[in-house]
Amino acid sequence: MKPIGYANERYLDSAFLALADPTRRAILARLTLGPASVMEVAAPFQMSQPAVTKHLNVLERAGLISRTRRGTRRECRAEMKAVTEVTAWLENYRRALGANFARLDGLLEEMKQKERTMAETKSIEMPQVVETGPIQMATLRAKVPAREIQMQMGALLRELSDEIQAQGVQVTGPWFTHHFRRPDEFFDFELCIPVATPVKASGRVQPGEWPTMKVVRTVYTGPYQGLAAGWGEFLGEIEKMGISISPEIWERYLVGPDTESDPEKWRTELNRPVQS
Numbered sequence: 001m002k003p004i005g006y007a008n009e010r011y012l013d014s015a016f017l018a019l020a021d022p023t024r025r026a027i028l029a030r031l032t033l034g035p036a037s038v039m040e041v042a043a044p045f046q047m048s049q050p051a052v053t054k055h056l057n058v059l060e061r062a063g064l065i066s067r068t069r070r071g072t073r074r075e076c077r078a079e080m081k082a083v084t085e086v087t088a089w090l091e092n093y094r095r096a097l098g099a100n101f102a103r104l105d106g107l108l109e110e111m112k113q114k115e116r117t118m119a120e121t122k123s124i125e126m127p128q129v130v131e132t133g134p135i136q137m138a139t140l141r142a143k144v145p146a147r148e149i150q151m152q153m154g155a156l157l158r159e160l161s162d163e164i165q166a167q168g169v170q171v172t173g174p175w176f177t178h179h180f181r182r183p184d185e186f187f188d189f190e191l192c193i194p195v196a197t198p199v200k201a202s203g204r205v206q207p208g209e210w211p212t213m214k215v216v217r218t219v220y221t222g223p224y225q226g227l228a229a230g231w232g233e234f235l236g237e238i239e240k241m242g243i244s245i246s247p248e249i250w251e252r253y254l255v256g257p258d259t260e261s262d263p264e265k266w267r268t269e270l271n272r273p274v275q276s
Contacts, residue, residue: 015086018062024055028064031078041076123230127218127237135210137192138164138199144187160191163205170196176252215271216243223263234270245272
């Protein structure tokens, strides 16, 4: 059998038109069981023989049945080759349609999975505009090449922590960083640890204060390797909000490796000051 689009389309159109009528479908189904006379075909349908004959004529023109005379008996029989071709075409069509639906189902499932994955992997909370209170802090200013930041951050934090401890000053919250501009080749920033009382200036360690300001804030959850992507997501949300922000960055490490061994549970607060 030729596939859809070949020369047998006209024949198939004729066959399907003939089979559009339920009575003709029933007549053909009867004749697939064996030859029968017009009277025998008409018996189940409560129809006159002339009415049945009209249906038989349509089926014959479509090539689905033939009529022959044997003596005084005129028999109708199904043309099984034609019926088989129509059945095969329908089966091919069903399979093609099923395959198309399967592909469509696959695409829909893929889209749903992407939506679920995006929802599950969304790394930041909904940004909010908040006003910070003043935070007294001990600071350590540094300018570090971007390629060395991971290696130097631990040493810088220890230097600041050791000086606070040496002065006997109480720490009041998680440490954070204040970047004076968006990092590029260098990180120009100060490490900050909130304290109960001012520290005395000592070497690179200086007293400071996180001033009262209005910021756009979110919280990123995940390992530090994903912070850049988290910031990108955050900045995209800020742009949607239509808020102007200053170049400064405040990044506070609420939960990190010092208190939680699973990096997926680390929580980092991201802040961008709002420009008035």
